Amino acid sequence: MLGANDWILKAGGSTWFDCLNFDPDAMPARLRATGIVLVNVSLVSEFEDASLLLLKDPRLCLLLDYWLPVLRATNITPAALLVLPRSQ
Numbered sequence: 001m002l003g004a005n006d007w008i009l010k011a012g013g014s015t016w017f018d019c020l021n022f023d024p025d026a027m028p029a030r031l032r033a034t035g036i037v038l039v040n041v042s043l044v045s046e047f048e049d050a051s052l053l054l055l056k057d058p059r060l061c062l063l064l065d066y067w068l069p070v071l072r073a074t075n076i077t078p079a080a081l082l083v084l085p086r087s088q
Contacts, residue, residue, distance in 0.1 A: 004038035005059045008066055011035065016059055024065040032066075039063075039070045 009015055011031045014022040027035070047053045053076070060067060071078050 002057070004035070004042040004066075005057060005063055007038055008035040008063055009059065014062075019059070019062055022062050024063070035066050036069060039066050040073075043070055043074065 006016065008027075009019060009022060011034075012022050012024065012027050024032070055067075068078065
């Protein structure tokens with residue numbers, strides 16, 4: 001998974017630590033398609049036939065345009081968890 005995310009960011013001229021200007025819509029169609037294939041391969045290779053999976057990667061907020069089509073195609077319904085500090 002990490003390799004696919006890093007590849008997509010690099011192809012888009014960004015990195016995990018310098019990603020504020022990353023625009024998934026600016027990627028050429030061929031690179032975008034390659035990124036989606038890499039996400040699919042990552043998902044299958046890391047989780048195979050798991051009935052439940054957990055992805056924890058801050059880059060996902062930037063890369064949802066790549067992950068959501070793959071999740072939909074594999075009938076995985078994503079859910080997000082936002083952890084906030086307890087107010088005192």
